[in-house]
Amino acid sequence: MAGSGHRGLSRGALIRQRAKARFVGRRAQLALFTENLSKDPLSEEDPAEFLFHVRGVGGVGKSTLLRQWQEAARRADAVTAVVDENDVHGVQQALVELARQLAEQAGPCKEFDKAVEQFQREQAAQGEPMPVEGEVSVSSRVVAQAALGAASLLPGAGVVTAMANPDAAAQGLDRLRSASQARARRRGAGGDEAGVSRAFVAELERLCRRHRWVVLFFDTWEQTARYLDGWLLSLLEEEFGAVPANVMVVLAGRDELAEREWAPLRAQVADVPLEVFTEAETRALLTARGVTDPGVVEAVLRLSMGLPLLVELLALARPHTVEEVDAGGDLADVAVERFVQ
Numbered sequence: 001m002a003g004s005g006h007r008g009l010s011r012g013a014l015i016r017q018r019a020k021a022r023f024v025g026r027r028a029q030l031a032l033f034t035e036n037l038s039k040d041p042l043s044e045e046d047p048a049e050f051l052f053h054v055r056g057v058g059g060v061g062k063s064t065l066l067r068q069w070q071e072a073a074r075r076a077d078a079v080t081a082v083v084d085e086n087d088v089h090g091v092q093q094a095l096v097e098l099a100r101q102l103a104e105q106a107g108p109c110k111e112f113d114k115a116v117e118q119f120q121r122e123q124a125a126q127g128e129p130m131p132v133e134g135e136v137s138v139s140s141r142v143v144a145q146a147a148l149g150a151a152s153l154l155p156g157a158g159v160v161t162a163m164a165n166p167d168a169a170a171q172g173l174d175r176l177r178s179a180s181q182a183r184a185r186r187r188g189a190g191g192d193e194a195g196v197s198r199a200f201v202a203e204l205e206r207l208c209r210r211h212r213w214v215v216l217f218f219d220t221w222e223q224t225a226r227y228l229d230g231w232l233l234s235l236l237e238e239e240f241g242a243v244p245a246n247v248m249v250v251l252a253g254r255d256e257l258a259e260r261e262w263a264p265l266r267a268q269v270a271d272v273p274l275e276v277f278t279e280a281e282t283r284a285l286l287t288a289r290g291v292t293d294p295g296v297v298e299a300v301l302r303l304s305m306g307l308p309l310l311v312e313l314l315a316l317a318r319p320h321t322v323e324e325v326d327a328g329g330d331l332a333d334v335a336v337e338r339f340v341q
Contacts, residue, residue, distance in 0.1 A: 026065050029054075029272055033069045036270075037076040037213060041245040049270040050245070051236070054252040056274035059309035062252040065274065066217050069250065078213035078248075079105045085223040091231045092116065092193060094224070095200050098216060106207055115199030197231070197240040208244035221253030233261060276307050289315035
């Protein structure tokens with residue numbers, strides 16, 4: 001059958017292949033990351049970078065670059081995961097999403113899943129309202145009655161259990177639970193959430209034995225840092241266990257990293273600032289999108305000011321005349337509508 005030589009490529013692979021072919025600009029940044037993937041993280045002369053920070057104004061192409069980096073990482077036998085503000089409203093939620101994506105590529109993260117389930121059970125138990133003074137909780141009453149009933153089966157225990165008061169035993173259990181919950185609150189919200197992080201690091205170690213790299217991408221860091229900044233610093237300082245050398249972390253956001261908090265690791269951060277497109281990059285993108293009329297190209301250059309997202313939106317609107325570009329608002333509406341589609 002004609003074309004049978006392409007049976008090995010899936011539709012998704014073809015889409016990624018074409019997207020790569022159409023990718024314009026940021027070639028230097030793509031080459032930087034691709035070269036880093038080929039390096040040895042343990043090399044003394046030229047070790048691979050393990051911590052990247054991509055930064056720049058909104059619309060400058062950070063997320064697009066991250067997608068290209070992720071594709072490059074997978075070609076280099078890496079397992080990858082990416083989260084952004086849509087996935088992150090707390091540490092546990094972020095880790096669950098990262099683990100889900102890693103599992104899709106490398107099999108279940110069983111120990112991590114167990115740790116999450118245990119943590120959630122403890123959270124649910126701590127969330128049970130404590131009874132008012134003089135009453136006992138249903139769960140403590142059931143436990144006390146079961147324990148006393150079991151004890152009555154032991155030789156010589158009949159007299160003791162007959163004297164025991166189930167309500168008094170249940171109240172004792174409630175006091176113990178209340179004290180335990182108070183200690184958990186003093187340790188900080190989330191109880192033993194560190195246990196989930198330790199299990200996550202253990203999964204990273206397992207994956208790193210089987211793959212050249214594990215790359216974790218954190219997009220829209222200007223938003224997700226409020227939940228993850230302290231956690232990531234703790235991770236890199238190995239508070240949750242030894243982090244394998246072939247774990248790579250990529251942050252992308254609008255702002256500089258917090259100066260004080262990141263001071264100990266500042267020298268380890270590979271800073272990748274993104275500027276607006278040069279004129280040559282803008283022209284190349286427009287050509288790739290089929291916008292070639294010299295007057296239209298000049299008009300897009302003026303209106304977009306080299307901001308990649310705006311160049312892309314204007315190109316998607318397929319303007320044919322300078323007047324269409326200079327119309328501004330109408331063309332922008334068309335561009336946004338086509339971008340959403």
